[in-house]
Amino acid sequence: MNLEPKILLMSDLELDRARAQAAVDTVLPIRRYEDRAKAAGLERPGVADALCELLEERLIRSLLVPGGFAVEYADRLRERGLTLTVKPEPFFEGRLVKSPSEVEAITAALRRTEAAMDAAVGAIREAEVRDDLLWWQGRVLTAEEIKRLIARQLLDDGLIAQHTIVACGEDGCDPHNEGSGPLRPGRSIIIDIFPRDMETRYFGDLTRTVVKGRAPEALRRIYHAVLAGQECAFRSIRDGAEGEVVHQAVQRTLEENGFQTGEVDGRMQGFFHGTGHGLGLDIHELPRVSKAKATLRAGNVVTVEPGLYYPAVGGVRIEDVVVVTEGGCRNLTKYPKELEV
Amino acid sequence: MNLEPKILLMSDLELDRARAQAAVDTVLPIRRYEDRAKAAGLERPGVADALCELLEERLIRSLLVPGGFAVEYADRLRERGLTLTVKPEPFFEGRLVKSPSEVEAITAALRRTEAAMDAAVGAIREAEVRDDLLWWQGRVLTAEEIKRLIARQLLDDGLIAQHTIVACGEDGCDPHNEGSGPLRPGRSIIIDIFPRDMETRYFGDLTRTVVKGRAPEALRRIYHAVLAGQECAFRSIRDGAEGEVVHQAVQRTLEENGFQTGEVDGRMQGFFHGTGHGLGLDIHELPRVSKAKATLRAGNVVTVEPGLYYPAVGGVRIEDVVVVTEGGCRNLTKYPKELEV
Numbered sequence: 001m002n003l004e005p006k007i008l009l010m011s012d013l014e015l016d017r018a019r020a021q022a023a024v025d026t027v028l029p030i031r032r033y034e035d036r037a038k039a040a041g042l043e044r045p046g047v048a049d050a051l052c053e054l055l056e057e058r059l060i061r062s063l064l065v066p067g068g069f070a071v072e073y074a075d076r077l078r079e080r081g082l083t084l085t086v087k088p089e090p091f092f093e094g095r096l097v098k099s100p101s102e103v104e105a106i107t108a109a110l111r112r113t114e115a116a117m118d119a120a121v122g123a124i125r126e127a128e129v130r131d132d133l134l135w136w137q138g139r140v141l142t143a144e145e146i147k148r149l150i151a152r153q154l155l156d157d158g159l160i161a162q163h164t165i166v167a168c169g170e171d172g173c174d175p176h177n178e179g180s181g182p183l184r185p186g187r188s189i190i191i192d193i194f195p196r197d198m199e200t201r202y203f204g205d206l207t208r209t210v211v212k213g214r215a216p217e218a219l220r221r222i223y224h225a226v227l228a229g230q231e232c233a234f235r236s237i238r239d240g241a242e243g244e245v246v247h248q249a250v251q252r253t254l255e256e257n258g259f260q261t262g263e264v265d266g267r268m269q270g271f272f273h274g275t276g277h278g279l280g281l282d283i284h285e286l287p288r289v290s291k292a293k294a295t296l297r298a299g300n301v302v303t304v305e306p307g308l309y310y311p312a313v314g315g316v317r318i319e320d321v322v323v324v325t326e327g328g329c330r331n332l333t334k335y336p337k338e339l340e341v
Numbered sequence: 342m343n344l345e346p347k348i349l350l351m352s353d354l355e356l357d358r359a360r361a362q363a364a365v366d367t368v369l370p371i372r373r374y375e376d377r378a379k380a381a382g383l384e385r386p387g388v389a390d391a392l393c394e395l396l397e398e399r400l401i402r403s404l405l406v407p408g409g410f411a412v413e414y415a416d417r418l419r420e421r422g423l424t425l426t427v428k429p430e431p432f433f434e435g436r437l438v439k440s441p442s443e444v445e446a447i448t449a450a451l452r453r454t455e456a457a458m459d460a461a462v463g464a465i466r467e468a469e470v471r472d473d474l475l476w477w478q479g480r481v482l483t484a485e486e487i488k489r490l491i492a493r494q495l496l497d498d499g500l501i502a503q504h505t506i507v508a509c510g511e512d513g514c515d516p517h518n519e520g521s522g523p524l525r526p527g528r529s530i531i532i533d534i535f536p537r538d539m540e541t542r543y544f545g546d547l548t549r550t551v552v553k554g555r556a557p558e559a560l561r562r563i564y565h566a567v568l569a570g571q572e573c574a575f576r577s578i579r580d581g582a583e584g585e586v587v588h589q590a591v592q593r594t595l596e597e598n599g600f601q602t603g604e605v606d607g608r609m610q611g612f613f614h615g616t617g618h619g620l621g622l623d624i625h626e627l628p629r630v631s632k633a634k635a636t637l638r639a640g641n642v643v644t645v646e647p648g649l650y651y652p653a654v655g656g657v658r659i660e661d662v663v664v665v666t667e668g669g670c671r672n673l674t675k676y677p678k679e680l681e682v
Contacts, residue, residue, distance in 0.1 A: 012613040017515050044634065071415040072408030072427050086413050148496070155492050162501060162539075174358050198503075272353040293385065 009033065009054060028054070048076035055082065066091035090286045097299035098280060102202070103323055106279060106301055107332050109197045109204035110321055112157040114335040116150045117206055120166070120191050123149055124212055125341040129185045134212055143168060143179040146191070154195045159204070161195035172209075172315030175273055175307060185213040188223075188314035194283050203283045205303050206333060207319030210341045222308045222316045223339045225257035229306035230318055233275055233289070237304070237322060237329040243287055243294035247275045250306050259308050269310050276303040279321055300324040301332070350374065350395060369395070389417035396423065407432035431627045438640035439621060443543065444664050447620060447642055448673050450538045450545035451662055453498040455676040457491045458547055461507070461532050464490055465553055466682040470526045475553055484509060484520040487532070495536045500545070502536035513550075513656030516614055516648060526554040529563075529655035531648075535624050544624045546644050547674060548660030551682045563649045563657045564680045566598035570647035571659055574616055574630070578645070578663060578670040584628055584635035588616045591647050600649050610651050617644040620662055641665040642673070 006024035011031075018027040033053040037045035040053075051073075055061075062083035065074065074084055090096055098106070127134035127141050134141040143166040154161045167179030169187035183189055192207040209226075211219060232253040236246040251261070254271050261270025274290030279301050287294035289302055296302070302324065307317030320333035347365035352372075359368040374394040378386030381394075392414075396402075403424040406415065415425055431437055439447070468475035468482050475482040484507040495502045508520030510528035524530055533548040550567075552560060573594040577587040592602070595612050602611025615631030620642050628635035630643055637643070646660030661674035 012609050013516055016608055017517055065412065067411055067413030069412045070408055071406065071410045071412045071425070072429055074412040074415070075427060084412070086416060088413055151496050152493070155489070155496060160501070160503060175354055176358055267357055268353050 007054070009051065046073075046076065048073045048080075052077065052080050052082070095280060096278070096286060097297055098301045098323065099299075102280065103299075103301060103332070105197065105200040105202040106204065106321065109159060109195065109200070109202050110206065110332055111204075111334075112154065112159055112197075113193050113195055113204035113206045114333070115157065116153040116159075116161070116193055116195070117191060117208060117335055119149045119153045120146045120193075121208065121210055121341055124183065124189065124210060127183075127212060129213060132184055134183045134185065140182050142182050143171070144181075146183070147179075150191075150193055154193075158199055159195035159197050161193055163194075165190060165192035165207075167192075167315065169314060170311065173269075173309045173311045175309060175315065175317065183212065186211060186216060188215070188219055188316055190315055190317050192317065192319065196283075201281055203279055203281075205279055205283065205305075205319060205321055206335060207305055207317045208335065208337065209316045209318060209339065211339055212341060215339050216313075218310075218313050219316070220339065221257075222259065222310070222313065223318075225254055225259050226306050226308055226316045226318050227337065228257055229253045229271075229275075230304055230320070233304045233306065234322065234329060234331070237289070237296060237302070237324055239296065239298040239324055239326050241296045241324075243275075243289040243296055244291055246296070247290050250275045254306065254308060259310075267311065271306060271308055273307065276305055276319075278302050296324050298324050298326050348395070350392065387414075387417065389414045389421075393418065393421050393423070436621060437619070437627055438638055439642045439664065440640075443621065444640075444642060444673070446538065446541040446543040447545065447662065450500065450536065450541070450543050451547065451673055452545075452675075453495065453500055453538075454534050454536055454545035454547045455674070456498065457494040457500075457502070457534055457536070458532060458549060458676055460490045460494045461487045461534075462549065462551055462682055465524065465530065465551060468524075468553060470554060473525055475524045475526065481523050483523050484512070485522075487524070488520075491532075491534055495534075499540055500536035500538050502534055504535075506531060506533035506548075508656065510655060511652065514610070514650045514652045516650060516656065516658065524553065527552060527557060529556070529560055529657055531656055531658050533658065533660065537624075542622055544620055544622075546620055546624065546646075546660060546662055547676060548646055548648075548658045549676065549678065550657045550659060550680065552680055553682060556680050557654075559651075559654050560657070561680065562598075563600065563651070563654065564659075566595055566600050567647050567649055567657045567659050568678065569598055570594045570612070570616075571645055571661070574645045574647065575663065575670060575672065578630070578637060578643070578665055580637065580639040580665060580667050582637045582665075584616075584630040584637055585632055587637070588631050591616045595647065595649060600651075608652065612647060612649055614648065617646055617660075619643050637665050639665050639667050 008024045008027045009030045010018045030050050033050035034045050036053040037049045064085050067088040127136040146166045147164050167177050168183045168189045171177045171179045172190040190209050194205040196203050229250045233250050236249045276289035278285030305319030309315040322329040322331050349365045349368045350371045351359045371391050374391035375386050377394040378390040405426050408429040468477040487507045488505050508518050509524045509530045512518045512520045513531040531550050535546040537544050570591045574591050577590045617630035619626030642664050648658030650656040663670040663672050
């Protein structure tokens with residue numbers, strides 16, 4: 001229990017809105033403390049100087065700041081005699097474990113992300129194949145067009161999507177390539193959508209990989225290995241599990257299915273990202289399910305998104321979102337997994 | 342001229358894309374330096390530890406970092422013997438003065454912002470007034486509906502808008518209130534749109550204030566004072582002008598027109614934000630045209646957006662974007678200024 005009063009120091013511009021909306025005990029004008037600093041002889045007091053005036057008034061001599069706190073402010077505060085303790089992420093530990101209403105907000109964002117995925121997959125499904133291209137509504141279907149479909153559907157639902165990935169063939173072999181140009185049959189198309197609900201501010205996150213028409217045997221094998229990797233994570237995740245151990249189990253499953261990871265001809269291939277990450281008010285939160293140290297706790301909401309990427313064959317990534325429970329995890333994602341459409 | 346090689350230290354996930362896209366001399370895998378730190382005895386090296394290995398390899402003992410650099414990394418680097426010099430913004434001074442192609446990108450973003458403004462103003466113009474409400478296409482016209490129109494138009498044009506303001510009546514008296522609910526005739530409606538071009542990454546920024554039907558005399562007087570304030574800024578801005586002096590001249594113009602600024606009944610009213618800010622790859626850049634110290638230089642691109650806000654009367658803000666020139670400034674914004682629609 002934290003009995004310290006919560007104080008917000010705001011500019012004139014934000015003062016009224018902060019008073020009306022912020023969940024704090026007191027909103028104070030930064031102007032008041034800038035004026036005091038000026039009265040004390042500083043010609044152009046900065047934010048840190050105004051803060052010092054407030055801290056003096058409250059007889060506070062030591063501060064806890066997040067790891068990402070700006071060094072220019074830290075240096076100024078220390079110069080003025082304050083003691084800073086730097087707390088690495090998570091600064092607000094309460095954000096790690098989601099309340100039922102937070103899980104609900106994430107689930108609501110996910111449902112609408114699924115609707116956008118369905119608009120995308122629907123267009124690919126409806127498209128006709130001609131000259132090694134996809135044709136839809138009289139035009140060659142491109143990654144850009146699918147991204148527009150996704151963005152429009154989300155916007156109508158009150159979500160905003162940025163950096164949506166629609167990556168076909170070679171584009172998909174780089175997990176963060178956003179994709180461009182015509183979509184082609186027989187190649188993997190990775191669709192990764194992670195929009196934010198403009199009202200609740202929570203994120204959804206969903207990835208599916210599809211192929212228009214028949215998938216080559218090599219892609220089918222990759223797809224089933226990734227599915228097996230995801231199932232392995234679902235089985236391993238529970239309250240008390242180490243993220244690193246879950247991630248290693250996924251890596252092992254992919255290897256046992258015949259898929260190695262490493263640098264080939266100067267380029268990474270295989271499974272070279274984390275298994276997942278926390279999801280909430282930020283798209284990437286703690287805990288991570290990766291090689292980093294992190295113990296999973298009931299109420300964590302994390303993505304489970306193994307992937308395999310092999311130049312000249314293609315990339316596959318499949319991503320659901322789960323909430324960690326005492327004995328395992330509950331999948332919040334409902335969207336089906338189907339390779340060929 | 343900077344002859345130091347530019348090095349990017351990247352995770353495996355971003356390595357290939359960085360090599361393909363980044364304007365640097367070398368892209369190196371952070372993994373290599375993490376491995377060295379481990380070999381040197383650190384069990385779980387952090388980013389700063391990996392960086393130290395690289396700096397040791399390059400015989401670098403001192404660093405220039407931006408003011409916003411994370412204190413946790415700064416502390417770790419200093420602990421390991423590095424000397425840090427903290428440079429406040431602007432860290433990259435080249436961003437202050439825009440090249441012709443940057444001005445072009447901002448202008449292109451502005452044109453499409455104007456098209457979105459036109460969709461918004463067009464709907465208000467077309468709306469019918471009934472029962473002190475605006476009706477459009479069979480429904481009560483709301484701030485939310487106008488924001489959807491704006492977002493859709495921008496999305497189709499390749500821009501993404503967040504936090505668009507459509508604030509009617511009392512909502513508009515708080516300059517950062519995004520606005521909600523039904524729009525009403527005879528009240529000021531502030532529309533502030535600042536989208537980012539998803540391709541060039543440059544921002545546009547445009548504000549207009551309109552009234553459906555006849556504006557009350559008090560609002561008309563405010564509107565003309567704000568216009569006079571903006572004209573005053575246009576006349577004052579030039580290479581070598583002090584942002585603070587321009588801002589004070591605008592303040593004086595508003596006062597001479599009879600509009601005072603200050604706290605009334607515990608709430609700010611009048612003109613209580615800056616006159617403008619730099620615009621570019623960020624929505625808020627240096628230089629500011631405000632009470633802060635800043636000398637304007639030819640090639641700076643800044644907004645000029647005086648406003649007046651009086652509870653029970655309404656808010657008015659009018660915003661254009663100008664590029665500073667040797668002898669004055671050139672207005673990049675073309676959208677008309679018309680109070681009654």
